Structure formats: C-alpha cells, structure tokens
Amino acid sequence: MIERFSTQAEAPGRRLDFWNRIVGETYDGLVVDTMRQDFAAEMLRWRLGDLTMIWPRSCGVTVRRRPEAVRHMDRQRVVLHIAQETAPTLTERGREVTLRTGDLVLCAAEDAYCWDVASQHQMLVVEIDRDRLGDRIAGLDDCIARSIPRELPTSRLLHRFVLSLWREGGQDLDPASAAAYADSLTTMIVASLCGARDDGLDCSGVLDRMHAAIAVHAHDPALTPASLASAIGVPLRTLQAAAAGAGTTPRHAITQRRMSLAAEDLAIRRNVPITEIAFDCGFTDSGHFARRFQDRFGMTPTEYRRRH
Structure with missing residues (x-):
C-alpha cells in the first residue's frame, strides 16, 4: 500500500x-x-x-x-x-x-x-x-x-x-500481483x-556533426532543427534525442551560436548598426534578438558594445 x-x-x-x-x-x-x-x-x-x-x-x-x-x-x-x-x-x-x-x-x-x-x-x-x-x-x-x-x-x-x-x-495488491x-x-x-x-544517443558523432553544421550555417535565417537534421543526414527525432542527452536542444544550440557570433561582431564591427548585425547573424527580428541577447548576456546589445 x-x-x-x-x-x-x-x-x-x-x-x-x-x-x-x-x-x-x-x-x-x-x-x-x-x-x-x-x-x-x-x-x-x-x-x-x-x-x-x-x-x-x-x-x-x-x-x-x-x-x-x-x-x-x-x-x-x-x-x-x-x-x-x-x-x-x-x-x-x-x-x-x-x-x-x-x-x-x-x-x-x-x-x-x-x-x-x-x-x-x-x-x-x-x-x-x-x-x-x-x-x-x-x-x-x-x-x-x-x-x-x-x-x-x-x-x-x-x-x-x-x-x-x-x-x-x-488498491491492495497481493504479493503475486x-x-x-x-x-x-x-x-x-x-x-x-x-x-x-x-536511437544513437551514445554516438557523440551526431553532436559533433550538429555543431559543425551550425558553425557553417548559423548566419542563414532559414536554418531550423529540421534543416539541420537534413544537413547532417539524420532524422530530426534522432538529432533531438542526441541533443537532449547533452542537456540541450537543436534550436537552443543554433541560438547560442548566433548569440556568440553577434557578441563578437558587436565588439569588432563597432560602426555597423546593431540591427544589421542581428540580421547578419541569422536573426530576422531585431526586437527578438535584443531580448534574447539580454537574456544571454545580462545586458542590451548597446550596453555590451559600450563595455567591450
């Protein structure tokens, strides 16, 4: 009981x-x-x-x-x-x-x-x-x-x-049940x-190929988990499961890579408008980019550029 x-x-x-x-x-x-x-x-x-x-x-x-x-x-x-x-x-x-x-x-x-x-x-x-x-x-x-x-x-x-x-x-179950x-x-x-x-969760090669493909295609706003899975030649479910085994998701990995690229560009391309940098890094909405950037780095893109 x-x-x-x-x-x-x-x-x-x-x-x-x-x-x-x-x-x-x-x-x-x-x-x-x-x-x-x-x-x-x-x-x-x-x-x-x-x-x-x-x-x-x-x-x-x-x-x-x-x-x-x-x-x-x-x-x-x-x-x-x-x-x-x-x-x-x-x-x-x-x-x-x-x-x-x-x-x-x-x-x-x-x-x-x-x-x-x-x-x-x-x-x-x-x-x-x-x-x-x-x-x-x-x-x-x-x-x-x-x-x-x-x-x-x-x-x-x-x-x-x-x-x-x-x-x-x-319900009380008898020992046999x-x-x-x-x-x-x-x-x-x-x-x-x-x-x-x-399902291939123990194959680190899936994750390695995922990150390699993201590095190449992160600038493309059309990059999605489905297109990423297609690019590395595995079913979307397999990619999702492999990423989950590492505590992440394909979409999160894509966004994190784009955020890293944007941070680098903000520090180096100082005269380029922030909206242009967002678009160059694969984002299609500058407002969405600004919100996600602040969530990731704890400051707005403008403040990040000023500090770096």
Missing part, C-alpha cells in the same frame, strides 16, 4: 531533520539540504514487490547520495528518475545532466551523486536491484548519468506506465534503456 509523508505537521525548525529521516529510511545514504526557511515537502512511497518507488514533491533542494553513509546495501542498486516538474540537474561520474519534464536518467546507488533543484519540483523515482537490469543489458554502466529524452517512444511508454501504477496504487507488476516495470525500464541506445 502507498504511504504518505509530509512536513506540514512539523514545526518549521524540525522539518528538514524530519525529512532527512524519511528519505534516509527509504533510500540509504540519501541526504537533503536547503537554505530555505520555509522548507516544505511531501512524498508518496510504495514498495512494489522488491522495488521501492517514491513520488517526492518539495521546494528547491540539494539531494546527495553519500555511499559512505550506506549501511544496508547488501546488493548494488540503480535508481531511475523521471522528471515531473522543473529542470533538475544531476551530477554523477563527472557528468552533468539537466532534465526536462518527461526526461529520464539512471543513477548508480553506490556512487556519490547530487541533484540540484532550484525551485518547486517533483519526480518519479524507482530503486531497483542492479542485477535485474544488468542480466538483461550489456554494459549497463554506459547508461548511468545519461539523459534519456522524453521524445523516445520507449520513454513515453515507460512514463505513462509508471503514472498508471501510481493511479492504481491505492505486486511481483508481476514489478517484473513488468523492470521490462519497460530495460526497453527504455535499450531504445535510447538504438
């Missing part, structure tokens, strides 16, 4: 300690920290067969897994996270991954890893014995701390299945990880 935990009944000064006790009991070695005085959180917890599933919601926090604090990990485990809200950032094994809503990522419980979430958020989390996946996926370590994009059909199916489990979680659902969920996790590999 589903258990519910909340900080609401706790005094403000005791909420974080209470929450750390709950998460530590759930996933050994997990520690939550926050600078917020108004810290508030709630969590649903469900032990489905031999899987432990949680659905936490909280304000901005930092969550760390500390292997040295693990007391009861008799077997290695992995933890699947599905972002439900905001853009949490994971740091593990020297990689930094920022998830969008619906993206997935797998963590190794024996590693030190850190989640940094700046604002209100929620995630779907499943901890599972590594052997359940490792016996069915060769090179499971290659999947750790790599974003699995929401665009993949296997990601969408897995997300919907996990949500459907939670919707039915109020719980084990059957746990096996089904494991199979879908395997399919999602394999689907990400089959």
Whole structure:
C-alpha cells in the first residue's frame, strides 16, 4: 500500500531533520539540504514487490547520495528518475545532466551523486536491484548519468506506465500481483534503456556533426532543427534525442551560436548598426534578438558594445 509523508505537521525548525529521516529510511545514504526557511515537502512511497518507488514533491533542494553513509546495501542498486516538474540537474561520474519534464536518467546507488533543484519540483523515482537490469543489458554502466529524452517512444511508454501504477496504487495488491507488476516495470525500464541506445544517443558523432553544421550555417535565417537534421543526414527525432542527452536542444544550440557570433561582431564591427548585425547573424527580428541577447548576456546589445 502507498504511504504518505509530509512536513506540514512539523514545526518549521524540525522539518528538514524530519525529512532527512524519511528519505534516509527509504533510500540509504540519501541526504537533503536547503537554505530555505520555509522548507516544505511531501512524498508518496510504495514498495512494489522488491522495488521501492517514491513520488517526492518539495521546494528547491540539494539531494546527495553519500555511499559512505550506506549501511544496508547488501546488493548494488540503480535508481531511475523521471522528471515531473522543473529542470533538475544531476551530477554523477563527472557528468552533468539537466532534465526536462518527461526526461529520464539512471543513477548508480553506490556512487556519490547530487541533484540540484532550484525551485518547486517533483519526480518519479524507482530503486531497483542492479542485477535485474544488468542480466538483461550489456554494459549497463554506459547508461548511468545519461539523459534519456522524453521524445523516445520507449520513454513515453515507460512514463505513462509508471503514472498508471501510481493511479492504481491505492488498491491492495497481493504479493503475486505486486511481483508481476514489478517484473513488468523492470521490462519497460530495460526497453527504455535499450531504445535510447538504438536511437544513437551514445554516438557523440551526431553532436559533433550538429555543431559543425551550425558553425557553417548559423548566419542563414532559414536554418531550423529540421534543416539541420537534413544537413547532417539524420532524422530530426534522432538529432533531438542526441541533443537532449547533452542537456540541450537543436534550436537552443543554433541560438547560442548566433548569440556568440553577434557578441563578437558587436565588439569588432563597432560602426555597423546593431540591427544589421542581428540580421547578419541569422536573426530576422531585431526586437527578438535584443531580448534574447539580454537574456544571454545580462545586458542590451548597446550596453555590451559600450563595455567591450
């Protein structure tokens, strides 16, 4: 059955300690920290067969897994996270991954890893014995701390299945049914990880070709994610998935390159009107360019030119 935990009944000064006790009991070695005085959180917890599933919601926090604090990990485990809200950032094994809503990522419980979430958020989390996946996926370590994009059909199916489990979680399940659902969920996790590999997410060559093509065509206002995918000879979905694995999108990569070009031109071509520079760098609307430039550099194009 589903258990519910909340900080609401706790005094403000005791909420974080209470929450750390709950998460530590759930996933050994997990520690939550926050600078917020108004810290508030709630969590649903469900032990489905031999899987432990949680659905936490909280304000901005930092969550760390500390292997040295693990007391009861008799077997290695992995933890699947599905972002439900905001853009949490994971740091593990020297990689930094920022998830969008619906993206997935797998963590190794024996590693030190850190989640940094700046604002209100929620995630779907499943901890599972590594052997359940490792016996069915060769090179499971290659999947750790790599974003699995929401665009993949296997990601969408897995997300919907996990949500459907939670919707039915109020029903008491007999052990045989719980084990059957746990096996089904494991199979879908395997399919999602394999689907990400089959889609070429581990091929850094796609990203290298994307950035090379953007460098050549960034000045062209007709450059779009679709035309970019065509230029490098891959389906748009493959390009989107590969970019998402690196924490970006093709459109964002195009815009960032154009912004860098515009900044260089503003400093060098000092007598050229700003509107002309915007058009030369692939923008078709000077007002849009000015707004995006200020978002990127924290100042208007005019101020940037004056300072550089």
